[in-house]
Amino acid sequence: MNGLAYHLDPLRGLDGLTTAAQDLPEPGPNQVVIEVLAASLNRRDLMLMDGDYPLPATPGIIPLAEGVGTVIAVGENVTRAEVGDRITASYFVRWIDGPQRLATVAEQYGANFHGMLATYAVLEQDSVVHVPEHLTDVEAATLTCAGVVAWAALTKPVPVAPGDTVLTVGSGTVALFAVQHAAMLGARVFSITSNPVKAERLRKLGADEVIDRTETPDWDAAVQELTGGDGVEHVVDTVGLPTLSKSVRSGGYNAQITMIGAMPSSVVEPVGEVFGTQYVSIRRIAVGSRTDFEAMNRAISEHRIRPVIDRVFALDDSVQAYRYFRDGDPFGKVVVRMS
Numbered sequence: 001m002n003g004l005a006y007h008l009d010p011l012r013g014l015d016g017l018t019t020a021a022q023d024l025p026e027p028g029p030n031q032v033v034i035e036v037l038a039a040s041l042n043r044r045d046l047m048l049m050d051g052d053y054p055l056p057a058t059p060g061i062i063p064l065a066e067g068v069g070t071v072i073a074v075g076e077n078v079t080r081a082e083v084g085d086r087i088t089a090s091y092f093v094r095w096i097d098g099p100q101r102l103a104t105v106a107e108q109y110g111a112n113f114h115g116m117l118a119t120y121a122v123l124e125q126d127s128v129v130h131v132p133e134h135l136t137d138v139e140a141a142t143l144t145c146a147g148v149v150a151w152a153a154l155t156k157p158v159p160v161a162p163g164d165t166v167l168t169v170g171s172g173t174v175a176l177f178a179v180q181h182a183a184m185l186g187a188r189v190f191s192i193t194s195n196p197v198k199a200e201r202l203r204k205l206g207a208d209e210v211i212d213r214t215e216t217p218d219w220d221a222a223v224q225e226l227t228g229g230d231g232v233e234h235v236v237d238t239v240g241l242p243t244l245s246k247s248v249r250s251g252g253y254n255a256q257i258t259m260i261g262a263m264p265s266s267v268v269e270p271v272g273e274v275f276g277t278q279y280v281s282i283r284r285i286a287v288g289s290r291t292d293f294e295a296m297n298r299a300i301s302e303h304r305i306r307p308v309i310d311r312v313f314a315l316d317d318s319v320q321a322y323r324y325f326r327d328g329d330p331f332g333k334v335v336v337r338m339s
Contacts, residue, residue, distance in 0.1 A: 042173070062110070065115055089127040155185075171191070180206055
């Protein structure tokens with residue numbers, strides 16, 4: 001049965017996102033074919049389109065790493081899925097567990113392995129992940145990238161414990177998942193955002209204290225004041241270098257500062273100005289392993305967490321979904337539903 005697939009020709013902007021008929025794929029050994037139910041966008045998808053991502057997109061690739069589908073065929077030696085299962089895939093095709101290596105980073109769905117913006121997707125067995133049963137298809141399509149990187153930021157190398165203090169910087173999808181995860185883990189959550197509407201929504205997600213950076217530009221000092229001068233123990237900075245110095249100054253002694261994923265390098269501060277007199281550790285992470293994904297899903301299932309959805313588009317409107325994600329300042333995930 002024929003379907004439809006989008007293909008990406010990078011460096012052409014939205015004009016590089018085109019459609020073509022898609023034949024029903026045949027799975028090879030250790031492969032699973034799914035009929036895609038929904039897929040969602042991340043910042044890395046815009047970077048791949050614009051050629052700003054560290055791993056260049058293969059011309060003609062089917063984009064999007066995040067999605068969910070129903071298994072319709074399995075190849076030889078497949079044991080992790082059966083026909084009829086509702087599954088997704090890990091962001092990195094073969095990173096199952098343990099330290100991240102360059103070889104595992106170099107294989108990604110939607111970049112150099114065909115992704116989810118299509119009627120059908122072929123997944124490698126090593127990347128198969130079952131999704132929480134209580135989530136809708138739209139919600140289950142949002143976990144692979146933003147959800148897992150927020151989870152890895154809070155559970156590695158020193159996991160957040162009940163009573164810890166966590167600061168999230170930004171209000172993109174990673175930050176929203178970080179607020180939900182941190183609250184779920186029992187932390188006291190502080191969030192930095194840019195307007196009162198977003199502030200109220202962050203409080204409803206689980207943030208205990210929200211600081212509007214437009215009203216309080218010196219939000220690092222405000223965090224210190226709210227913590228009695230102790231600073232926070234964990235910072236999840238989803239903005240990057242422009243906010244790094246304030247994130248550092250918000251931290252307490254031996255705080256853990258986590259910077260999320262690929263980001264532009266146009267803003268550079270002298271090391272001394274970033275650290276000042278702070279004693280903190282700073283790391284930059286890229287999503288997480290399949291094992292991280294599965295641990296997050298267990299926690300989401302136990303606590304009945306639901307991802308934040310901003311807007312849902314039809315498959316035929318995928319270009320508009322990209323445009324809205326880029327220009328519309330969404331609060332939550334932008335999802336493409338296949339039917």
